Amino acid sequence: MTTAPVLYLFGSAAPPVFDVAKVIEDAQTRGWDVCLGLTPTAARWLAEQLPDLERLTGHPVRSEYKMPGEPDVWPKADVIAVAPATFNTVNAWALGLTNDFVVGVVAEGIGKRIPIVAMPCVNAAYVQHARFERSVAELRDMGVRVLYGEGGFVPNQPGQGKPKEYPWHLVLDAAQEISRT
Template sequence: MTRTLYLISSAAPPARHVDAGIRAAQARGWDVCLVLTPSAHRWATEDAEGEVEALRALTGHPVCHQYKLPSQADVLPAPDAILSAPATLDTLTKWADGHADTLALGLLTEALGLPIPVIALPYINAAQAQHPALPRAVATLRRAGVRVLLHDAQEPEGFTPHPPKHGNVTAYPWAVALDALPIAP
């Protein structure tokens, strides 16, 4: 039995290498469906010709980035788990406040009411980590059952914010997020 993972990626530099996360999840037995925020989708279509098609071929599913019409059928199977990675400051704070103005946020906000694991692996810099909305958002999401993998006493293996303009996308810890998911059969 294959289990389905929704990988919801925000517009942060690791999204340009989301194929690494997809392949790592697939190697662990997950059927991966990719959902991009509108900005991440724009990066994939404007910065790299053919990237969305390559990601569709890699996952075997359409790469979604906007709501479908109510009359349209769902194109993705139901998720067994959701991973928000990379999760930006914008995504975390909007998600915690219940915003659902994009497909990515709509799926994340709805996930809080589903009986499935939900993991968030941020990618933020140290200046963004100082924003007063971040601790509140992380606390809200954790209380709602989301495992937010941001380095602190609760998540010592979580993502550690980097100095502005000095992030290392190739060191983005996809494995930490995948280790937090249940083992796929």
């Protein structure tokens, strides 16, 4: 049983996800017990790192729903952080399309009133799609702290991303701020 507050860190398939081990270490330094969840594509991208990430967190990395009747392998979340959140993840979540584990947990997390912070990672072409701004607004209306725009993630032009400059510290700072523990 854990005594540290539990942070569910959920990542989508955007280049900053390759730095998730450093983010986990930073979160652990801040006192979090981290459980890592990934979208199926992000899990495929990090497939070779998954055993190391499981050792680092002390928990299985999850990217799929458990079978009915199976026990949950993670402690209950005190806070959920969704970063990087892709165009697909943000829109599916706002629309309640829970085809994958990450989106299903965060959609349910809203109803359970678990504090949630999200930071997109999308390029400037994606944000021109009308659905994206509506999805961000809807998530905010549901109580999700979305770090997008000033004080959060600012999109780059397509092909000009700077994954090493993704402001991970903002996500962890916000998780600490919204934590009930």
